Amino acid sequence: MSQKTILKARREVGLFPTAPYHFDATLHKPDHFPSADNQWQPGIRWQTMRWQGKPLGLKFENCGTVERPHISLDIWSEDELSQHFIDGLLAEICYRYNLQLDLSPFNERFKDDPYLGSLIQKWQGMRPLNCNSLYEYLIIAIVLQNATVRRSVQMMQALFEAYGTPLAYDGVVLYGFWQPEALAVVAEDELRALKVGYRARTIQRVTAEFASGEIDELDLRRQSRETQRQALLALYGIGPASVGYLLTDVFHHLDEFEHISPWEQRIYSKLFFDADPDEPVPVEQLLTLFDERYAGFRALAVHYFWEDLFWRQVHEPVEWLEKLIRL
DNA sequence: CATCAGGGCCCTG
């Protein structure tokens, strides 16, 4: 559909995250479904991004160590970028990629924790990550709802093929997200033809909120967590499960842990109580457990358990997990 | 072939 855009201008900058920094475990999350806006191999992540309306191709390359982090970032664009633009972009990247996160209070507090201690050691410097804008993350959250992973992948791909922009840079071709304004004029039927089902309506209404400027991400970042929660819940089609992900990933609330969905409940039950997934531990009990052990950092703690589980799954399938991740 | 539930959420009663 859309024409391929060649990004021919390149600018290289150095990034220096706070130590410790685990490049691969931060820039690649095996539990995230594969999406055509990014690509990873050990030591390198390609990621498209739209900033101030400009489509960009990013390439992050690991040039440092956990204790002395250094990332080389190539920024590919259609035309040369002004220094002013670069400065703003880097500030945004710094926020989204959590480059300045200070993990030491967390590491210090839980280094001897019987469950978490070894994971902190193993994944020294791993941090949560969200490369996308709030709007883009909402789209991802919507295609996740009530669908198996395979279907989420299909829906996301169909949306990219219909409305995204293929960006060619550094030898890869990845899709860039569309702007809300571009999708706002599309009819619901056209979206439904992409087999997103009833989500067509949700996508339309959420898109409209952004296209009209009713929601301003940067402004929302400065609000309290509860204000953010209310603003997100007010969006049509966005409920507690999606909001939980948004508050932790997009707004970086490392203690947000109010909602456990059924499939997560089964996994936590097995992980912490070795319970039969068909007889999962009540959600209340799981919430209490996390409250007692990890208050202050519940989302971050969960992140370590979760990512460790999925990394293990990549290398040698964890038998019981296989059945619980619906591919 | 039919039926069902899925990495939720809205709406109704």
Place this chain on the structure above:
DNA sequence: CAGGGCCCTGAT
């Protein structure tokens, strides 16, 4: 506050 309905798909 509980429960039916929603789009589509792959599993059974």
